[in-house]
Amino acid sequence: MSQALYLPDGDRFVPTVATTGPWDRNAQHGGPSSALLARAVEAVPSDEPVHVTRLTYDLLRPVPMTPLEIRTEVVRQSRRISVVEAGLFAADVLVMRVAALRIRASDLDLPEGVAPDDPPPGEPGVGEEAILLGDGNAYNDLGVEIRFVEGGFQHPGPGTAWVRLRIPVVEGEEPTPLQRAAAAADLGNGLSSVLRQRDWLYINPDLSVHVARPPVGEWIGMRSVTYPFGSGTGLAESAMYDATGRFARAAQSLLIDRQR
Numbered sequence: 001m002s003q004a005l006y007l008p009d010g011d012r013f014v015p016t017v018a019t020t021g022p023w024d025r026n027a028q029h030g031g032p033s034s035a036l037l038a039r040a041v042e043a044v045p046s047d048e049p050v051h052v053t054r055l056t057y058d059l060l061r062p063v064p065m066t067p068l069e070i071r072t073e074v075v076r077q078s079r080r081i082s083v084v085e086a087g088l089f090a091a092d093v094l095v096m097r098v099a100a101l102r103i104r105a106s107d108l109d110l111p112e113g114v115a116p117d118d119p120p121p122g123e124p125g126v127g128e129e130a131i132l133l134g135d136g137n138a139y140n141d142l143g144v145e146i147r148f149v150e151g152g153f154q155h156p157g158p159g160t161a162w163v164r165l166r167i168p169v170v171e172g173e174e175p176t177p178l179q180r181a182a183a184a185a186d187l188g189n190g191l192s193s194v195l196r197q198r199d200w201l202y203i204n205p206d207l208s209v210h211v212a213r214p215p216v217g218e219w220i221g222m223r224s225v226t227y228p229f230g231s232g233t234g235l236a237e238s239a240m241y242d243a244t245g246r247f248a249r250a251a252q253s254l255l256i257d258r259q260r
Contacts (some may be wrong), residue, residue, distance in 0.1 A: 003016075004169065020053045020137060021138065028064070035175070052211060156195070160191075187222065204254055209240075216242045230256060
């Protein structure tokens, strides 16, 4: 059992087998690298308390199972809004990047009933345990625990599941709420796949996550649906929940093709 998704090595992060993705044993799943970049964004200081309210990822190349470096930059800064960009590099090659919108944190007394009621899909962590993928040695098996409320990897179509990290993102660190959300968000197209993986590719070259508030607790609920089209493209959408209700939405553009 891996002790974390990544092991720190100076300024680098060494991926463990728990980051392995479903398409290529030499490449990582998008969830671990999304969480790692979310961690980098959170580490960028701010003069005032902020919430990260949007994460927009570009998966530029397969993220290899080799040591990674991260570079960050604040590209917009004002009193209430800022944008942080972070790039993930393998041997000085940019393989993934994120643009993160940060909004000042505030404690407001809103009128009752202004937010629509969208309760979570049952109790966190309750559901049927997902079948193992990747011979039990991949992110879906070692990195996260997945419990389906509706659907399943063996049942093509929309899926609803609770997801939680089994291990830290970085060794020795407790994952933050944002890291937990980022680690789950990239699972949407897999939770709701309508095409069989042995015959089809449905890879997401991007991921956008809008986070209205930080989630509470370890478990992240996902109501996911995939829309494939004969144009070779598609869309996966996920409403995201914690024990108190909806807190985020994730979207993935899909590249769809036949397996070769």
